[in-house]
Amino acid sequence: MFARPKTLDPAEIAEMDKRHVLHPWSDLGTRHSEDPLVLAEAEGIHIRDAEGNRYIDGIGGMWCVQLGYGREELVAAMTEQARRMCYYTPFGAMANVPAARLAEALAARAPGDLNTVSFATSGSGAVDSAIRFAHFYFNCLGQPAKRQVLVRMDSYHGSTYLTASMNGKRRDWSQFDYARDLVHFLPSVNAFRRPAGQSLEAFADEKLAELEAKILELGPENVACFVAEPIQASGGVIVPPEHYLPRALAICRKYDVLYISDEVVTAFGRLGHVFASEAVFGITPDIITCAKGLTSGYVPMGATIYSDRLIEAISGENAVDHPYFTNGFTYSGHPVAAAVALKTLEILEGEGILEDVRDLGPYFQAELQKLRALPIVGDVRGMGLMACVECVVRKIGAEPGAADMAVAARVDAHAQARGLILRPFESLCILSPPLIVTKGDIDRIVAILRESLIATQDDLIAEGIWSPEPCR
Numbered sequence: 001m002f003a004r005p006k007t008l009d010p011a012e013i014a015e016m017d018k019r020h021v022l023h024p025w026s027d028l029g030t031r032h033s034e035d036p037l038v039l040a041e042a043e044g045i046h047i048r049d050a051e052g053n054r055y056i057d058g059i060g061g062m063w064c065v066q067l068g069y070g071r072e073e074l075v076a077a078m079t080e081q082a083r084r085m086c087y088y089t090p091f092g093a094m095a096n097v098p099a100a101r102l103a104e105a106l107a108a109r110a111p112g113d114l115n116t117v118s119f120a121t122s123g124s125g126a127v128d129s130a131i132r133f134a135h136f137y138f139n140c141l142g143q144p145a146k147r148q149v150l151v152r153m154d155s156y157h158g159s160t161y162l163t164a165s166m167n168g169k170r171r172d173w174s175q176f177d178y179a180r181d182l183v184h185f186l187p188s189v190n191a192f193r194r195p196a197g198q199s200l201e202a203f204a205d206e207k208l209a210e211l212e213a214k215i216l217e218l219g220p221e222n223v224a225c226f227v228a229e230p231i232q233a234s235g236g237v238i239v240p241p242e243h244y245l246p247r248a249l250a251i252c253r254k255y256d257v258l259y260i261s262d263e264v265v266t267a268f269g270r271l272g273h274v275f276a277s278e279a280v281f282g283i284t285p286d287i288i289t290c291a292k293g294l295t296s297g298y299v300p301m302g303a304t305i306y307s308d309r310l311i312e313a314i315s316g317e318n319a320v321d322h323p324y325f326t327n328g329f330t331y332s333g334h335p336v337a338a339a340v341a342l343k344t345l346e347i348l349e350g351e352g353i354l355e356d357v358r359d360l361g362p363y364f365q366a367e368l369q370k371l372r373a374l375p376i377v378g379d380v381r382g383m384g385l386m387a388c389v390e391c392v393v394r395k396i397g398a399e400p401g402a403a404d405m406a407v408a409a410r411v412d413a414h415a416q417a418r419g420l421i422l423r424p425f426e427s428l429c430i431l432s433p434p435l436i437v438t439k440g441d442i443d444r445i446v447a448i449l450r451e452s453l454i455a456t457q458d459d460l461i462a463e464g465i466w467s468p469e470p471c472r
């Protein structure tokens with residue numbers, strides 16, 4: 001069980017953190033004044049802060065701790081590999097045993113002819129590699145103009161220069177620079193925000209027409225790829241309308257635009273399958289990117305999986321002027337990470353966790369749907385073990401206002417006080433618990449979320465910010 005080191009002084013750690021750590025997504029205006037929550041230990045689906053308070057981890061670390069905390073087999077896989085051979089360079093013709101085995105295992109589980117893997121150390125690195133490959137591929141084929149990248153609003157693809165330029169979450173666009181000459185945004189496929197009276201079918205038709213129109217506007221000869229999360233995760237667990245993804249793939253194929261399926265969140269069991277592209281959505285993309293759950297969050301690793309069709313078109317006899325694939329990292333295919341990934345796959349499959357998610361997912365979603373009865377809840381959506389409760393302070397149809405932007409943080413604060421951590425973003429309360437949750441855990445998560453939403457409603461009414469008239 002949790003054993004708290006006696007020397008741990010939470011205030012001291014908080015001070016060190018405030019002074020020296022520059023956190024991702026931190027407001028520099030309040031950086032020195034806000035105390036961080038100092039987290040010290042974790043076990044199963046729970047984390048504990050340095051004061052000893054225990055929370056259900058409603059977000060699986062950050063969509064990644066699939067198997068929960070403290071899995072001894074993962075720790076053992078890590079230590080054994082570190083002892084046997086902690087590292088050797090992956091550059092050039094050097095193979096390490098776990099990375100080769102992992103690449104084979106991923107190829108066996110990826111759809112269609114996606115059989116070649118390049119490794120990265122993060123999801124951003126995996127997506128960045130996919131885009132670099134798309135450019136490299138068309139350059140090798142003598143089509144250097146084919147370089148524009150299509151993405152959708154509400155997407156999230158990472159935090160390297162290029163992937164940050166592909167993020168469609170407006171609030172993330174800050175004082176940084178972005179490679180805007182390369183990236184084009186299509187409208188979001190968030191059906192909840194579609195115009196009143198528009199059917200889902202008409203909405204999907206419209207989004208697909210916009211994709212095709214954008215390709216034609218830019219000229220297919222200038223468009224390299226379309227990058228899409230099967231479900232837009234950080235943007236608010238946006239599940240696309242039925243048949244949207246296969247139809248988007250067909251449009252890409254029509255214009256020789258590579259389809260990159262960003263499965264950094266949806267892979268490794270989150271939707272009950274190792275990969276979701278084909279198993280859930282019926283698409284065999286040209287490239288899949290993944291990370292996060294690949295190692296269950298125990299060590300960093302990302303992977304990009306390419307279709308043989310693409311690789312063969314520029315390799316061997318088809319290789320003109322010996323294309324030199326200069327993409328990769330010191331820690332590509334790190335043996336320790338690869339050993340953990342192999343063990344993660346073994347546990348996911350060997351312990352029936354994928355099947356469990358397929359059973360539990362509908363229960364999780366159905367229980368969350370009951371929250372729709374609360375006036376502050378505008379939409380509840382999701383699939384498998386990923387979900388979002390979208391709050392609405394303004395009426396539907398009105399542009400979200402300042403109160404909407406701050407509402408999820410209020411819900412999160414109430415949830416933390418009750419022992420649940422969720423992921424707040426503007427008006428979105430996002431959940432992606434470890435895949436080992438039980439029905440009882442789900443009941444607890446939903447009960448705390450309900451109480452927290454009600455407490456938030458009460459606060460907003462008391463502060464005169466909101467009146468609980470029906471949202472629709």
Ligand SMILES: Cc1ncc(COP(=O)(O)O)c(C=O)c1O
Nearest residue numbers: 122123124156157158229264265
């Ligand atoms: C869909 C998607 N792609 C890419 C990334 C970037 O992954 P990382 O933070 O590991 O670089 C994320 C991270 O949340 C993601 O959700």
